[in-house]
Amino acid sequence: MVSSINTIMYNLSLLNSRNEKVTYGLSSNEALQYGSDDSSKYNQLLSINNSVNSYSSILDRIQSSTSYNTTSDTAVSSIKTSLESAQSLILKASTDTTDSDNKETIANELESIKDYIFSLANSSASNQYLFSGNSVTTQPFVKDETTGKISYVATNDNKTINVETNTYNNQGLNGIELLYYTNQTAQTGEDLTFEENEIILDKDGNQYKLLDTDNDGVYNGLYLNGDSSQTPLSITDNGDGTYTTTNTGTTSLTSKHSVFDDLDEVINSLKQQDKNGNSITEDEADSILSSFVDKIGDIYDNVNLAHAKLGIRTASIENYESIVQTKLTNFSILQETVGAADLTALAVESQALENTYTALYSTINKVNNLSLVKYLS
Numbered sequence: 001m002v003s004s005i006n007t008i009m010y011n012l013s014l015l016n017s018r019n020e021k022v023t024y025g026l027s028s029n030e031a032l033q034y035g036s037d038d039s040s041k042y043n044q045l046l047s048i049n050n051s052v053n054s055y056s057s058i059l060d061r062i063q064s065s066t067s068y069n070t071t072s073d074t075a076v077s078s079i080k081t082s083l084e085s086a087q088s089l090i091l092k093a094s095t096d097t098t099d100s101d102n103k104e105t106i107a108n109e110l111e112s113i114k115d116y117i118f119s120l121a122n123s124s125a126s127n128q129y130l131f132s133g134n135s136v137t138t139q140p141f142v143k144d145e146t147t148g149k150i151s152y153v154a155t156n157d158n159k160t161i162n163v164e165t166n167t168y169n170n171q172g173l174n175g176i177e178l179l180y181y182t183n184q185t186a187q188t189g190e191d192l193t194f195e196e197n198e199i200i201l202d203k204d205g206n207q208y209k210l211l212d213t214d215n216d217g218v219y220n221g222l223y224l225n226g227d228s229s230q231t232p233l234s235i236t237d238n239g240d241g242t243y244t245t246t247n248t249g250t251t252s253l254t255s256k257h258s259v260f261d262d263l264d265e266v267i268n269s270l271k272q273q274d275k276n277g278n279s280i281t282e283d284e285a286d287s288i289l290s291s292f293v294d295k296i297g298d299i300y301d302n303v304n305l306a307h308a309k310l311g312i313r314t315a316s317i318e319n320y321e322s323i324v325q326t327k328l329t330n331f332s333i334l335q336e337t338v339g340a341a342d343l344t345a346l347a348v349e350s351q352a353l354e355n356t357y358t359a360l361y362s363t364i365n366k367v368n369n370l371s372l373v374k375y376l377s
Helices: 002-028 039-064 066-093 100-121 175-179 259-270 282-339 343-369 372-376
Strands: 141-143 150-152 159-164 167-171 180-186 191-195 199-202 207-211 221-224 235-237 242-246 253-258
Touching: 039 066, 039 159, 039 282, 066 100, 066 175, 066 259, 066 282, 100 141, 100 175, 100 259, 150 175, 150 253, 159 282, 167 282, 175 180, 175 282, 180 191, 180 282, 191 253, 253 259, 259 282
Parallel strands: none
Antiparallel strands: 141 150, 159 167, 180 253, 191 242, 199 207, 199 253, 207 221, 235 242
């Protein structure tokens, strides 16, 4: 009899354990209460959940970048419009009917356009500068308070965005891509002549910077990535605001010229000054102005190409947004399918458990009513 009671109690504990799981499944609609319930399914669910979380994060980052991409596109469009206005003004200034007073007026208008482009080039979105490359907290363009020269001081790289698992896309443009164009190129062994405010890059995108390491007012050479501890490329001061170096490296060197410097030169010529602010003759000024009639068109074309590059990068990110959204939807469906309880099966099992409970408790009741006499008889 004791053995029978122990067997009954053991079966009751099994029923209670199973009933707990059935009740949990019916109330939560989850297939597993504990990972140990089904280790294979649990591992599958864990993998699916990780994918859902990963793609949810990726999608959030892509969608949060919309403002950055939209503002970048708007800023570049406005810069192009400003350059179109500058082109019209330069063409107007170059005609014989434009006198010195009108040229002075045009110079002031071009100065305003330059300042507006400067403002656009320092645009930001969500506390990130748009054209600083990956150094989004660094203002890309700065103006020298003494000379008025505008220079790019951020990095020659690109901001990236996670668009897939272990996959990153370039986003936006840096200031060199946007407002600098190639002036000269020197292969290994060739000389490169450049202006002080130009940016020197090698084929790998590394930047060489003029440094005055002993602070004596004379540049000591071109230092790779501005690292004064390295051996520099030697330079020759040509005495006219330009320098010459011999490319002793293994890749080509390129000098990048700034749109801002070109606008300064045009503005100065309209005031009968050279690019250094020295007075020049009217003929010399007209000659400089005439050279920019076509050059400003090339400058616009360069910005237009940068705009196209921006569009390609943005379109790629938007394409990934669609791909990631589809994957997330599929994983979410799979998550629900694998992780959801079979309510029909659980309902049937719940009814079976109820019947078993009834039968078991009936047996327990009968055992409790048995006397020793009745048992022995």
